[in-house]
Amino acid sequence: MDCEVRHVGRLGSMMSMSTSSVAYRSLRGGPRTNLADLVPLPAPFTVYLEPTNICNFKCSYCPVHFDDYAERSGGLSRLTLEDCTRVFRDILALGRLRTLNLYMLGEPFANKRLPEFISLAKQLDVADRVIVTTNATLIDEAMARRTIESRLDYLRVSIYGTSNSRSAQVTGSKIPLNRIVANVTRLKSIRDERGSAWPHIYVKMIDAGDAEDNKRFLELFGPISDQAAVEPAMNWNLPKDEVNLSGPHENLDAEHFRHKKTACPFPFYSLVVNADLRVTVCCVDWEKAPRSATCVIRRFSRSGTARRFAIFA
Template identity: 30%
Template structure:
């Protein structure tokens, strides 16, 4: 089992398969994706080796991220490769939903077990203003298809100060009738957005207090769960989760590592650098990769330093999929 020097065990790999994204979200890529240099993204075979290496060390959950992973034509093959890896029992996908409506059946057929969709506002005009795309209706249609297939769906919404009150109210009404897990995520500062962060960051604690006042009760975390604190209510079909990276002891339950689309291990989303493991990925002996991962994990720090406004190497969230 991958275990760090603080006793935290890592069952969960967030695997980026591209850093390309076709949305222009105001908090991430307001000017769009900038392909300034040639990208050598991990091949399908390299992805198999990465997943096998982590699985051999106890990783049981893989989340495929981007950028936007559906921009890779071989995404169903990537999903299938993860699903077919011995020891992996949960294969999730995070997507902006651009191709969800047309492709969710293919992802399901490949073996996908969980879907996360990013929707920051349920007002079509606000959605377009945030993302640069008028796709809300088809994304919601895609979510309906996923639910019909039996896929558990989580919806990620970044909290923005300018939209919080109206946006939260609309989401709460939607969750009353829609069986999804909606997670409100505090805006995080990255290298490219310090001014935007200063203007738009809002704590999730106000929503947490509102939930508790209105009778929502906490849901026990699973060992491979992400960082959300999740709540349920008897009168709501859906659940509410809160991801509050600026809260006390947020990193104490960290159970996830990240590999970038170019083969770098990131011990934290906000680590100072990615650690190149591509040579180990492509070594003929799979033990070499496993030994490298064990060795590099000794460098993981106890916490991120977001509270000190240190964002490390993360210029924007599309680099690693959050």
């Protein structure tokens, strides 16, 4: 397929369109809703449902690499199909979603039932689109076929370096980069051979701060995906975090972070349902503990339908 190199500010992207639906980055460029005109919402626009908080990477900027991560996060969990079904029905009791994200902190494919969760979400028509973000290390041929058959809309693949040494340095893993390349290549090949329109494969890497490294990433993953892009660093530290989880501070001085928000919009339109069924309104609250008096975090009921996700004062 032909590839087009695009530039978004200082960031570049390479895209080769398949027969899939709207390109992932185009979702972000569509019409925006003015939340001030709509809140309080009767139901969230977006829900993050975490298949598991277990990950085979120990990225230096992720809480998973903490020695006491399991203890501080409330234990290691995997979502069951029974609980997933209950959560989906509870969501639909509130209202259909715009986006269902089947990921949060852990590696989604570390839960082998992930394709079943996706299929169920599509069967129940829970959302306009279903998205999974992954490191792609666990997508072997069998899992690739199951994922395609599940009718997943978007698969986002996170890359952490363009060399084995850089990837290992960031992820704390010895899994070679060529395994990820092979997994993504095979997934796209099987999808295209089947004539399937899904999933749209979007591969991303955080801006390395080095134009040549960014270029190598685009050249490596552009041809084997539907879209490859270099994204700005994410600042997900909470005010009292004792460890910088965002990487080098200079990354946070980029144009992307110069316009500070006085209030986070996330709690007004999104919710996170963790693998242990605890619910939070904060997308970086990996400890799942209340951070402010404005919300009450509650657990989904295993004995009945949870009619409300969170209560705002």
